[in-house]
Amino acid sequence: MAAILEIDNLTTNFYTEYGTVKAVDGVSYYVDEGEIIGLVGESGCGKSVSVLSAMQLIQTPGKIDSGRVIFDGEDILQYDSKGEKMRSIRGGKIAMIFQEPMTSLNPVLSICRQLTEALEIHLDMDIQSARERAIELLSMVGVPEAAVRIDDFPHQFSGGMRQRVMIAMALSCNPALIIADEPTTAVDVTTQAQLLELMNDLVTRLNTSLIIVTHNLGVVARYAQRIYVMYAGRIIESGPSEEIFENPRHPYTIGLMRSIPRLGEKRGGRKLIPIDGMPPDLIFMPPTCAFLPRCTYKTKQCQEEPWPALRQVGEKHRTACFVDIGEKE
Amino acid sequence: MSDAKNDHMVEVQNLKMYFPINRGLLKRHVGDIKAVDDISFFIKNKETLGLVGESGCGKTTTGRCILRLYKPTSGTISFSGTDISHMRDKALKPLRRNMGAIFQDPYSSLNPRQTAGSIISDPLKIHNMASKKEMDEMISELFKMVGLDPRMTDRVPHEFSGGQRQRIGIARALACQPSLVICDEPISALDVSIQAQIINLLEELQEGLGLTYLFIAHDLAVVQHISDRVAVMYLGRIMELTSSEELYENPLHPYTQALLSAIPLPDPKAEKIRQRIVLKGEVPSPANPPPGCHFHPRCELATSDCNVEIPPLRDIGGGHYVACLRV
Amino acid sequence: MAENLNNSTEPADVGEAVIPPHHSEWRRIARVFVRRKISLIGLIIVVILVICAIFAPFIATHDPLKTDLRDVHAPVSTKHFLGTDELGRDTYSRIVYGTRTSLTIGVIAVTSSGIVGMAMGMSAAYFGGLVFALIMRITDALMALPGLIIILLIAGLVGGGIVVVTFALAFGAIAPTCRMMCGQALHIKQNDYVLAGKAMGMGSVRMMVTQIFPNAFAPLLVGMTMAMGMVVLAEAGLSYLGIGIEPPTPSWGAMVNEGQAYILKNPLLSIVPGGAIMMMVFGFNMAGDGLRDAIDPTLRGAI
Structure with missing residues (x-):
């Protein structure tokens, strides 16, 4: 299968009066033909900005500083954002669905x-x-x-x-790819179920690729084949969704799984283990791993070396962490 | 359920809250939005009752009626044995000390022009709970209790993060040492990694201070996690009310079943084998609810008498209440 | 790690011990004024005018009322910076004292109408129902009155003068202030913190004073700053028509009127007060503009 859209080392910054907000910091991901991928993370992690950048929909003070967005073999970041070519892609070959339909x-x-x-x-x-x-x-x-x-x-x-x-x-317009940015955040659960089933049916039937951008881990679990987890402007873990959910390898992903209440848990049964602290200020980013202050697995190496790049921990499973958290620990 | 029992902190009976719709030049009364339409339940001392449902089901209105932010159209609400449903504001004021409220939006629930310390001191001042001398001490105690740095009392809300703001809201709700706290969607505006912090804080505070919660939320997984008993609301009525485990293991109302199956699980394997009940159609308008059972137009089990007869919320044993003719 | 600790701006893993830096609202407002040059100019003009009004006796070179018939229509000189008028009064000193007249009337009219209008507007919004309907009908009635004609009528009945003019201008500004406050307060009332106040048993007065007013005041302040410009202009207009300030008191409007007769012989007599009026109105409007941007929360971060 060929990748229909490939985002390569994308960096988008927002130049505000308080400083430079590193919204997306060297992010790479791809979608195959007919594939559904999930882009998961909390608010401010850069998930929305990364897809908006790909579509050149970033407004001032935001600026795409580097990277390539390969669609149909061409780098569409080179196109003029208001030009004919970009417009034929936006809404034509790549369609978007936003959170707030109104x-x-x-x-x-x-x-x-x-x-x-x-x-x-x-x-x-x-x-x-x-x-x-x-x-x-x-x-x-x-x-x-x-x-x-x-x-x-x-x-x-x-x-x-x-x-x-x-x-x-x-x-x-029979798009090759649909990007759904928090498509069901503004609606109720039963409506969410209706919409997700509908979207899943349609893209499978029409062989359209789909990127679901969401903060809700549950939403992507059922539909996405692969998942990218983002934190503070970077992808910190990626892999097939079953791998990510059953065997998360990054401390942040592990933390997220432990902190959400599961259906059917008894009162007083499992105590939630929250992730302490807060996401970092994207203006004052430490040179080390951005998750370090909240991490429970940190080692000396984490405090000394810069933020690690993604590394292979399984077939198609990659994580940006020095620590080898054993499988099913 | 009618006789007021001693261990019931709140007893709601046949509560109705209609908001009139007025139209035209003369503001003629043309109808009502039946936000809450004849519900009865109770909250036991030191328990958490979860109230779950989709937007427009009347869960928030129910909470606000108990707080007496609204004057109910009919029905009674008794709080610690006192009927507060039609009490005047003046008589109500001393009782308000015993009720705290936590709101959904940590941004609009705090006055942006007040410092955090002053926000928390408001209830203390209103109820004369502390002298000027004691005040600072109490504020910093409250700050510590909810996990905030007492050095930040003179900061204004926009200098805090969403989770911290919600902690300020919790401190305000607990300032007067209330016995009942109405939590209206306290975590749904927060990020996933912060939600667990607030849930744990609420649980710890309940244990430590012996609080009773009415926990209102749309997320059934969260409600189940924190509640002893859960009431499921749909279009102004309670459809099912039972213990948290029973609701998950043995949901009887077709709406509860649909709601449970609609919640996406963060578990791809379980998701693949799970049968999902996708409800047809949409929630009707509360201004013009269907006759009989409010759920019947979307119900798989509905028969001809479902659109005539209003199913009562009846006990089918062991404190499991269901409002369905087909069960 | 050592590098981390040296950099104080980094909220690194020092954790609870470090509390984030304090962002002051005042500094933000100051920044807006520094960034927006035109607003800064407006603000400077306003400040200069206020100083002129307060310290008029020290800034003026002559008694503004003292006539000198031997030295009428004197040209510009070191003795008379802007010459003298037909009665030999020093134009420069009269302009300086005129600031006092304009600003006094402006401040009194705007603040008094502000207090009454805001109280009415806030009560209407807070209590709603009958109170709302009643106050809104009163403002409707006030707004339906043709302002200038009412002032002319009052002036015709009881004569002009500073008190009548101030009162008339204040009266005219009540309805718009009331409307604006009412709109603001209705908007603020929808916030959950008002609900939270009610839930804790906060009384109406406390609610209005501590919760609603501080949040509604900022945009009102902008409106009032702009209203200052309008009131100053209206006062000048009335004085020009001869029903404002009574003759000997220096007033810019009246000065324009008096100088008009000598427009060819001594053009400074009407041009200078006209320019002063323009400057003051411009100053208040530009300062108000800047203030609006400074307090607009939607611009937070952008400026």
Whole structure:
């Protein structure tokens, strides 16, 4: 399988009045054709910024300082961010789904108009066939009575339905890749389940690749084939999702697993083991591992040497840690 | 459930909270949002009752009714044996000392123009709990209790992180040594690695101070972890109420079953074999709830009498309450 | 490790012992004014004018009321920096004392209308219901009154003068202040800290004074700074029309009016007070602009 999108050593900084925020610091990852990957981490870890950078959607004071984003064999970071080529990729070949559907949809345009616009621009469809295609897309994402509801406006839809519309928009131009940035954070659990099942079905059927960006480990466990865990602007662990969940090797990933309550745990049963402290200030980053102050496995080496690079700890399983935390310790 | 028992700190009976919808020039009353629609439950001394449900199910409104931030439309709420449901503000004030409240958003729940110390001292001042001399001492005690550095009392909220702000909120709620604390989504605005810190803090404080919690959240895994008993709400009504373990091991209401199966597990192997019940349709509007059982339009088991008869919340043994005709 | 400890800005693994540095709100405001040159200029103008008003007797070279008929329409000289008027009064000294008149009227009118308007607006927002409806109808009525005509009417009935002008200008500024405060307070009321206050049994007065007012005040302060400019302008207008400040008292508006008759012979007589009015209005508006940016939390970090 060939990688459809490859991000190589991407660095994005935000130049604020307080100093330089190292939002994404040399991040590399890839997605294969038809693959679902998960990008997991807490707020401020750079997961969203990394995908927005790939799409050249970073605004001042943010700046992409280095790296390559290879899509279809070409480095799309070289394209002009407002140019023809980049626009044909954005929304055409790579589609995005955002967290808050209400702000991503234009409130004064009907759903029909918003869906057909992309079809007319990217696929050169005429009005009639674009409308037919839009209705087809809406019913595909499970909007009941699509032919009637297509002329409604975004505020007439509920949160879950709006997110379905967003999915329909993302699929409209048969993209090779969909990037879903916290797609279900704003909706309830039962709606989340509906949306995730829907997205999974659709991308599997259409052989589209999918990047799910989320803070919720559970969301990616069911669907993602591979997972990247990010912390303080870097990828600290990556691997097949079963490996990551069953045999996490980075102290941060291990900490996360221990700190979340599991369904079905008895009251007073297992005590949660929180990760002490807070994520680092991205302006004042230590030269050593950024997780060091919160780490329970730290050694002398961690305090002396700079942040370690990712290293192989299993087939396809990589972690950025000096310490060899044994399997199933 | 009707006779007030001694070990029940809170006893809620047939609570209804309707918010009127007024339209037009004359503000004509055209309907009600039935946020809470006839619910009854109790909270035992020193236990944690979890209240779980999706947005708009009335869980927050229930909490606010108990805090008497709202005046209930009907029904009674008794707190330590006193009916507070229609008490006037003045009579209520001394009772408020015994109730603490923790809010969801650590950003909007703290006044940005007050220092952390002053925020925590507010309840002490209002209830005359400390002289000026004792105040500083008490504030730094409270700071230490919730794991904050007492040297930071003169900082304003925006200088603290989300987790620290929530600790300030907890210190404020506990300042007057209340017996009951209403925790309204206290961790859902926090990062995953910080959530466990706050959950543990809440558990430790409960143990140390003998607190009673009403823990409101949408995350069933968290609620189950911290609660002795859990009530599941849907569209203003309690669907099921039972002990934490029983709810997981033996969920009887179809909605509870769907809710449980919708929660993504951080375990790929378990996820692959798990059957997921995906509910059809969406939650109806609380302004116009369906007749009969509120859940029947989305229920797999619904029959013709489900849209006529309102299922009562009945005890099927061992303190397991279910509101379903099909169980 | 040693390197780590030497660098004090790094919250490294020293852990609990180090508390993060204190970020002061004042320094942020100062930074905005330093960055935005035009606001800084506005602020400097305001400060200079305030100094002029307070220390007028020391800054002026002559008694602004003393006439000298032997030295009328004197040209610019070292004795009279800006010449003299048709009665031989020193224009420079009259301008300096005019600052006092303008600022006194401005400050009194704006603060008094501010206090009344803010109290009304906050009560309306906090208590809601009938109180809200009543106060809003009162402000509607106030806003429907044509301000200038009312002032002319009052002036016609009881005569002009500093008291009447101040009162009239203050009266006119109540309704907008009330509206603005009400909007702010309604917005702030939605915050959970107000709910938290209620849950702990905080009384209405305490709630308004400690929770709502401090948060609503900043934008109001901006509005009031800008209102200063408007009030100063209105006072000048009224004085120009001859119903403001009574003649001997130096007032910029009246000076423009008086100088108008000699516009060809001695243009400085109306140009200088006109310019002074412009400067003051500009100063307050620009300072207000800067203040707005300084306290706007959405700009936090950007400036």
